[in-house]
Structure formats: structure tokens, C-alpha cells
Amino acid sequence: MTPDLMKAGAQARVEHDRKLAASPVQSGGRETSYSRVHVPGALDVTHGAILYLDDITVSFDGFKALNALSLSISAGELRCIIGPNGAGKTTMMDVITGKTRPDLGKAFFGSTIDLLRMRENEIASIGIGRKFQKPTVFEQLSVFENLELALKADRGVRSSMFFRLNGEQLDRIGAMLTLIHLKDSAQRVAGLLSHGQKQWLEIGMLLMQDPKLLLLDEPVAGMTDEETERTAELFLSLEGNHSLVVVEHDMKFIGELTQNGKNGKKVTVLHEGSVLAEGLLSEVQANEKVVEVYLGR
Amino acid sequence: MSAVLPTSAPTPTVTSVPRVGLLSMKSWGAVALALLVVAVVVPVLNLAVPAGSAFHASDYAVQLVAKIMCYAICALAMDLIWGYTGILSLGHGVFFALGGYAMGMYLMRQIGSDGQYRMPMPDFMVFLNWKEFPWTWAVSDSFVAQMLLVVLVPGLLAFVFGYFAFRSRIKGVYFSIITQAMTYAAMLLFFRNETGFGGNNGFTDFKRILDVPIATPSMRMTLFVLTGCTLIGFFLLARWLVGSKFGRVLQAIRDAETRVMFTGYNPLHYKLAMWVISAVMCGIAGALYVPQVGIINPGEMSPAASIEIAIWAAVGGRGTLIGPIVGAFFVNGAKSWFTQAFPEFWLYFLGALFIAVTIFLPQGIIGLLKRKKESS
Numbered sequence: 107m108t109p110d111l112m113k114a115g116a117q118a119r120v121e122h123d124r125k126l127a128a129s130p131v132q133s134g135g136r137e138t139s140y141s142r143v144h145v146p147g148a149l150d151v152t153h154g155a156i157l158y159l160d161d162i163t164v165s166f167d168g169f170k171a172l173n174a175l176s177l178s179i180s181a182g183e184l185r186c187i188i189g190p191n192g193a194g195k196t197t198m199m200d201v202i203t204g205k206t207r208p209d210l211g212k213a214f215f216g217s218t219i220d221l222l223r224m225r226e227n228e229i230a231s232i233g234i235g236r237k238f239q240k241p242t243v244f245e246q247l248s249v250f251e252n253l254e255l256a257l258k259a260d261r262g263v264r265s266s267m268f269f270r271l272n273g274e275q276l277d278r279i280g281a282m283l284t285l286i287h288l289k290d291s292a293q294r295v296a297g298l299l300s301h302g303q304k305q306w307l308e309i310g311m312l313l314m315q316d317p318k319l320l321l322l323d324e325p326v327a328g329m330t331d332e333e334t335e336r337t338a339e340l341f342l343s344l345e346g347n348h349s350l351v352v353v354e355h356d357m358k359f360i361g362e363l364t365q366n367g368k369n370g371k372k373v374t375v376l377h378e379g380s381v382l383a384e385g386l387l388s389e390v391q392a393n394e395k396v397v398e399v400y401l402g403r
Numbered sequence: 404m405s406a407v408l409p410t411s412a413p414t415p416t417v418t419s420v421p422r423v424g425l426l427s428m429k430s431w432g433a434v435a436l437a438l439l440v441v442a443v444v445v446p447v448l449n450l451a452v453p454a455g456s457a458f459h460a461s462d463y464a465v466q467l468v469a470k471i472m473c474y475a476i477c478a479l480a481m482d483l484i485w486g487y488t489g490i491l492s493l494g495h496g497v498f499f500a501l502g503g504y505a506m507g508m509y510l511m512r513q514i515g516s517d518g519q520y521r522m523p524m525p526d527f528m529v530f531l532n533w534k535e536f537p538w539t540w541a542v543s544d545s546f547v548a549q550m551l552l553v554v555l556v557p558g559l560l561a562f563v564f565g566y567f568a569f570r571s572r573i574k575g576v577y578f579s580i581i582t583q584a585m586t587y588a589a590m591l592l593f594f595r596n597e598t599g600f601g602g603n604n605g606f607t608d609f610k611r612i613l614d615v616p617i618a619t620p621s622m623r624m625t626l627f628v629l630t631g632c633t634l635i636g637f638f639l640l641a642r643w644l645v646g647s648k649f650g651r652v653l654q655a656i657r658d659a660e661t662r663v664m665f666t667g668y669n670p671l672h673y674k675l676a677m678w679v680i681s682a683v684m685c686g687i688a689g690a691l692y693v694p695q696v697g698i699i700n701p702g703e704m705s706p707a708a709s710i711e712i713a714i715w716a717a718v719g720g721r722g723t724l725i726g727p728i729v730g731a732f733f734v735n736g737a738k739s740w741f742t743q744a745f746p747e748f749w750l751y752f753l754g755a756l757f758i759a760v761t762i763f764l765p766q767g768i769i770g771l772l773k774r775k776k777e778s779s
Contacts, residue, residue, distance in 0.1 A: 203665060230667035242662040244655040251651055261668045263676045269648040315667060 149233060149318060150216040151181040156319055156349045157202065162211035164197055164379075171197040172208065173379035179319070184345040186360050186387075187353045189376035190399060195353045196239060198376070199321050203236045204229045215319070231261060235317030239324050241304035245297030249288050249307060252296050253279045256311035278314070285340070286310040301328035309340070319349045326359050338362040360387060425642050434635060441472075441631025446624050462623070469627045469695045471735045472634045476688035478715040478727035479637055480681040485713065486722035487645050488677050489657030491575075494582030495685050496709035497589045498557035502686030503699040504593075505556055507606035508540060509549035510617075510694060514610045526608075527601045537599035546613060550690070557686030558679050565678040569671045574660075583706050590704035605700025612694055623695070630691045634728070637684055641724050644680070653677055718760050720767025729768055 149156070157179040164172040172194045179185050189195050200206035201213060204226040213221040221229060230236075244252050257275055259265070271279075283289045286306040291299065296307060305325060312320055322341075326334045338359060341350055354360055364371040367386035375382045375396050383393045390396055426434065445468075448460035477499055485491050511525040518526040524533065542548035564585060568578060596602040609617050616622065644650050655663050656670050663670055693699045702708065711734075719730020734756070741749040764771050 205661075225669070226661075226664040227667050227669045230665050236665045238662070242659045244651075244658050244662065246654055246658050247651060254648070255651060255655055255663075255668075256666050263649060263672050266649040266652055266673075267644070267647050311666065 147219065147232065150218045153217045154180050155214075156181040156183075156216060157351070158212070158214040158217070159198070159202070160212040160214075162198070162201055162208045162213060164194075164201060164206055164208045170379050172201065174211070175376075175380050177374065177381060179349055179351060182346050182349055184341065184350045184352070184363065184371055186363055186371065186373045187351060187376060188355070188357075188360060188373060188390075189382075192378075193376040194379040195376055196323060197379075199236060199323055199351075199353065202229075202321060203234060227261070230315065230317075233316075233318035234321065235312035235315050235319070236321045237305075237308050237312055237323055237325055239327070241301065241308050241328075243296045243299075243304050243307050243311065245295070247296060248293050249283070249296055249299070250279065250292045252307060252311055253282055253314050256314035258314065258316050282310050282314055285313075287336075302330060302333045305329060306333070306337075309337070313344075317348065320344070320351070322350065322352045324354055324356075325352065326354065326356055334359055335362065425639065425646065434639070438632070438635055441635070442628050445631075446628060450620060450624060462620070465623065465627055466695060467739055469623075469630050470692065471732055472630045473688045473692040473695070474712075474715065474735055475728040475731040476634050476637055476691075477685050477712045478719065478731040479634070479641055479724065480684035480688070481712050481716040482721060482724055482727040483641055483644065483684075484677055484681040485716060486724075486727070487650060487657065488653045488674060490674065490678070491579045491713060492582045492678075492681075493579045493706065493709050493713060494584075494586035495682070495712050496706075497586040497704050498561060498682040498685035499689040499692070499708075499712075500589070500593075500699065500701070500703035501557045501560065502553045502689030503693040503703060504600055504606070504689075505549050505552040505686070506690035506693045507609075507699040508543040508600075509546055510609040510612060511601075511606050512540075512544045513612060513614070514608065517610055518608070525601070525606075527596075527604065531596055539599055553686050553690040554683050557682045557689075561679045561682030562675065565675045566671075569674045569678075583709070586704050586709050587706050590701045590706075593701040593704060601700070603701060605698060605702075606693075607698040607700075609694060609697055617694055617697075626691065626695050630695070633687065633691060638724060638728065644677075645724065649673070649676075714757065718756065718764075718767055720764075720769030723767070723769045726767050726769035733768060 155178045157177070159175055159177045162172050162175045163170065171192075175194065175198060177198075187195055187198075197206060201208050202221060204221065204224055207222065215221050215229075215232065215234065219232060221234075224232075244255065247255070254271065257271075257279065259269065259275075280289075283292050286309065288299075288303060288307060288310070291303070296304065299307060305328065309322075309325065312322075325341075326337050329337065334356070341352065341363060344350060352360075352363065360373065364373060364387045367388040370386070372384060373387045373390045374384045375390055375393075377395075377399050382399065383390050383396050385393075445460055445465065448458055449462070449465050452459045454461075477495060481492065481495055484495075514525065516523050518529070520526055520529040522529045524536070528536070536543070542552070568581065573581065592598055593600055593605075594603050600606070611617055612622065645653075652663065652668055652673050656668075656673060660670055663673075689699075689703070715731040715734050716727040717730070718734055719728065720726025734753075737752065737756070738749060741752055745752075760767065766773070
């Protein structure tokens with residue numbers, strides 16, 4: 107290779123780069139990933155999906171709790187998941203949050219973060235919050251302290267030892283107490299709250315972490331009708347900035363969240379560890395297979 | 404979220420957060436009083452007041468209280484790990500003994516050639532016909548180095564043991580059982596002459612500390628004051644720890660560990676930190692105990708000795724910090740009185756005490772006092 111050829115080659119490359127920069131490359135209405143910097147550990151939702159499960163299989167002693175489950179949640183979406191008992195709803199949450207390791211399959215948060223390589227606390231730190239089926243709060247601590255622990259801050263041991271709330275954080279906790287209607291109970295021990303209040307406190311703790319994806323396992327169990335309605339309102343107001351996955355048995359609540367299919371929100375039906383149907387609530391309710399296994403006839 | 408969480412708008416917020424100081428004014432008074440008693444009153448009553456006087460504090464009483472204060476440090480350490488973190492250790496005796504042994508090695512070297520055999524090496528080594536010190540004794544003639552070992556050896560053992568146990572998520576009764584196994588294994592190891600720590604006789608016959616004779620009244624009083632100040636200092640440290648966010652995370656781990664994990668905390672680091680702090684406290688208690696009691700042997704590592712520490716904490720009241728200190732004084736005070744007055748009934752009394760505490764005082768002595776205060 108002569109110096110002339112090398113020079114010519116270099117010039118051609120520079121020319122090519124200039125052309126590329128001049129003509130914006132488009133793909134599906136978004137910029138392509140060309141020259142997009144990949145930051146390890148940062149959430150990347152440029153491809154639209156915030157959560158991507160592919161072919162997840164979990165078996166317990168031969169029983170397949172999840173059977174090649176594939177599911178994708180878009181950024182900012184509110185998705186309801188229904189299914190009869192034992193359909194694998196909670197196991198799915200366990201897989202996403204790192205509690206259970208699947209035998210097979212892939213689970214990605216955004217398009218770059220592999221959830222199957224992380225521990226529970228790491229998954230929580232990158233922005234996946236989870237509400238348990240049974241409300242789980244720190245019963246011996248006050249409502250205020252519960253929120254303080256959930257507050258987004260350095261999770262290290264040393265910084266916890268020397269942690270002091272600043273004014274802004276205090277305001278955030280105050281605003282959250284108002285939002286979850288526990289302002290008057292701020293100094294009460296969380297163990298003394300009613301079931302519905304504990305649910306709200308747990309939701310408040312999730313929001314204090316400022317997660318990008320919220321997994322809510324039966325969030326309105328044990329709530330009064332009025333509380334349920336308020337919860338639906340709250341979730342709808344979170345949509346857009348947060349992505350939500352709501353697992354619920356209560357069809358009335360699902361109806362409220364999806365406004366009976368009028369707001370275009372999708373419902374996924376799980377059955378025996380895989381997706382049985384997906385679509386608007388009205389479509390799903392009309393689906394023969396769904397009617398057979400879930401709505402019962 | 405902006406729709407529901409107005410961050411910029413002036414929101415009415417909680418203005419009065421209960422940010423209490425380390426202690427209330429009243430409790431600070433009590434701490435100051437305790438400090439006055441151990442650092443001034445007892446030394447004066449023991450050293451300055453003549454032996455015949457009614458106000459004289461006898462050497463026996465001083466030594467007993469000093470011993471119990473060492474136990475109280477262990478009970479306090481137990482409360483941090485059991486009462487606040489929910490991890491019942493039945494092996495804290497091993498940390499206490501290791502601290503004691505580290506101190507004992509130094510004291511053995513201080514004997515010099517004044518032992519039974521008039522040789523520069525400790526008697527048990529002469530008896531075993533050893534010509535040189537094992538590697539474990541490499542720094543034993545340096546006070547500073549051995550004091551470092553008092554902290555490092557229990558701390559390191561706790562770190563390694565705790566890391567693997569907590570990483571494997573061993574919890575509850577399983578954890579308690581393996582801590583028992585740990586202290587038992589250590590006891591068997593230390594019983595062996597080959598281990599190089601005096602076998603079943605351990606270390607005794609100490610003569611000097613820092614070249615000062617150990618049996619003099621002033622030295623004994625110095626150790627007493629040091630022990631008292633350490634206990635008070637550790638109490639304040641423990642108060643600070645449990646009152647910080649660190650302490651609240653530990654209590655959260657005790658109540659709902661999975662929630663803590665899903666909130667983004669790594670329980671391993673938190674449990675391990677408290678576990679090591681607790682072990683080091685016990686080690687220091689052991690180091691203070693040995694020169695005052697004058698002996699350390701593998702008996703301190705017996706499973707029963709570790710269980711006793713848990714008992715002091717339970718009798719006094721878990722999760723209160725002051726309770727376990729009270730419990731250590733109550734149980735050991737009763738023990739020393741009973742073993743003198745009715746030696747044959749001590750074990751019956753101890754058994755009855757445990758049954759009574761379990762049935763009537765689930766919150767311990769402090770819980771009883773609190774209930775009395777609330778009802779009146």
C-alpha cells in the first residue's frame with residue numbers, strides 16, 4: 107500500500123463521514139442508534155420498550171410457573187395484567203426484580219440492561235420499584251421514617267450513618283404524605299395503619315424512589331371503593347413519566363384504569379405461564395379463550 | 404408525576420420533624436451521673452475512704468462491678484445485632500474470648516522471667532518444651548500491636564464469617580446454630596496445646612501491665628474507670644448508630660428484609676457492618692475483662708457462655724440499649740449473690756427467671772418499667 111493510496115483512503119472516509127452527518131438517518135420516526143453513545147448502566151428506551159421479556163421459563167420441581175413468556179412494555183405505558191390464580195403473575199414480577207432466576211430466557215430493562223445479571227437491590231437502584239401483593243412496610247418505624255428510607259439517596263452504609271434530610275427532601279416527603287393521604291399519621295407507627303393505608307404507604311414509598319418502572323401486585327386489595335377509585339386516578343396521573351405494570355384480580359379496577367378500553371390501554375391475560383391474549387379490555391373480554399379460562403362460563 | 408407532585412409550588416409540608424438529639428436532657432444527666440460515679444465516686448470510696456468505714460467500697464465489690472461492666476458491653480453489643488437487626492448470635496462469646504486472648508498474650512509476655520520456671524517464655528511453653536514462640540505470638544511483646552489485635556482479630560473473624568453467612572442469606576435459627584458451631588469449634592481449637600494459647604488452662608498469673616504491677620489498688624482502679632468509661636462511650640456510640648438512618652435501615656431489615664432490598668439497599672453491607680461493630684465491641688470487653696479477672700481460658704468460648712449474653716439482653720429488654728445493660732447487672736448481680744447465699748439453688752433460680760421473663764416480661768425489665776410509667 108502506497109502513501110498515495112492511504113491518503114486517498116483517508117480522504118474518502120472523511121468525505122463519507124461528512125455525508126452521513128449531513129443527511130439525518132431515520133428509522134421508524136426515530137434517530138437510529140448510529141453514533142448514539144452507549145452508557146453502561148443507563149436506561150436506554152430509544153427503541154420504545156422499557157421492559158422486554160423473551161421466552162422466560164421458570165419451573166419449580168417440574169411445574170412450569172412461567173412457560174416461554176414473552177412480553178414487552180413500552181416506555182410510559184400503563185399495562186394491566188390479569189390471569190387466574192397460578193397463571194404466573196407474581197413469578198413474572200419475581201423474575202423482573204431479581205428474586206427468581208429463570209431457567210431460560212432474557213429479561214432486559216430498556217435495550218441495554220440485562221436484568222438477569224443483577225441482584226434485587228441493584229435492580230431497585232436502576233429504577234424498578236415493586237409493590238408486593240401483601241402490603242410490606244416497615245411496621246416498627248413511623249410513616250415518616252418509612253418514606254425517608256425510601257427516599258432517593260445514596261444507599262451506602264457510610265452515607266446512611268451520616269445522613270441528614272435537607273429542606274428539599276423534607277418537602278418531597280411532605281408532598282408525598284399529602285398525596286397518599288397520610289399527613290395526619292406521619293408520626294404513627296406504620297404497623298398501626300389500616301390495610302388500605304398500608305397499601306398507600308407502600309405506593310408512596312415506591313414513588314419516593316422515583317422509579318422509571320413500577321410493578322404493582324394487586325395494589326387495591328383490601329381498599330374501600332373510594333380508595334380504589336383514588337388509586338386508579340393516581341396511577342393514571344403517573345402514566346407518561348413512569349411506566350406501570352399493574353397485576354390485578356379486581357375487574358372493576360381494571361375497568362377504571364383502562365376506562366373500559368376507551369383510553370387505548372392494553373390488557374394482557376396470562377394463563378399457565380404464558381400470554382393468552384393481549385389487547386383492549388373489550389377485545390380481551392370478547393376473546394373466546396379468555397372467557398373460557400378466566401372469566402369463567 | 405408533576406401533575407400530582409407539585410414540586411415548585413409552595414406546598415404545606417411537615418415542618419416539625421422529630422429530629423431529637425442523641426439523648427434527652429434527662430438522659431444526658433443520667434450519663435453524666437454514671438460517668439461521675441465510675442470516674443470519681445467509686446475511686447474515692449475505694450481508695451480514699453478507710454476500709455473500716457461504712458462508705459468504703461471493697462475491692463471485691465469493685466472487681467465484681469468491673470466484671471459485670473465488661474459483660475454489660477457484651478450485652479449492649481448483642482442488643483445492636485439482635486434487638487435492632489434481628490440477628491440472634493449465639494456465638495458472641497468467641498469474640499469476647501479472642502479479645503481477651505489478645506490481651507492475655509501481652510500480659511503473659513509481661514510476666515517475663517517471673518514465672519514458675521524462671522524462664523523468659525510463658526510457663527506453659529516451657530512445660531511443653533518449646534524453644535521459640537509460635538508465629539501467632541510475633542507481636543505479643545508490643546502493647547500497641549496487641550491492642551490492635553484486640554480489635555482486628557474479632558473484627559476479621561466476624562467479617563469473614565458474616566460475609567459468607569449473610570451472602571448465602573442464612574437467617575433466623577439457622578444463623579444462630581452456625582454461630583454456636585463457630586464458638587464451639589473455636590473452643591475445641593483453643594483447648595489443644597498445639598494451638599499455642601495455653602490449652603485448657605489458658606493464661607493466668609498475670610504480673611504486670613505496661614510494666615506496672617497489676618495487683619495494686621491504683622492499677623485495679625485505673626482498669627475499673629477505663630471499663631466504666633468504655634461502657635458509657637459504647638452506649639453513646641450505640642445510641643448514635645441506632646438513631647441514624649443506618650440504624651433505621653437495620654430495623655427495617657429486621658421487619659421486612661425483602662422490602663429493604665427492593666428499596667435499593669443491599670442488606671448484606673448493613674448487616675455485615677453492624678455484625679462487625681458488635682463483634683469488635685465484644686472483643687474490647689474481653690480485653691478489659693482479662694486483666695481484672697486475671698484469667699482467660701477456652702471456657703469463655705463454650706456455647707453456654709454465648710447463650711448467657713443473649714439471656715442478659717433478653718432479661719433487660721431487647722431493642723432498648725439500656726435494657727441489656729440493666730439485664731447484665733441484674734442477672735450477674737443475682738448470680739453472685741445466690742452463689743454465695745444459696746449456691747445449690749442458683750440454677751433453679753436462673754431457670755425460674757427465664758420462664759418468668761418469657762411469660763410475664765416479653766419486653767424485659769425495661770418493658771415492665773415503661774408499662775408502669777404509662778399506666779401511672
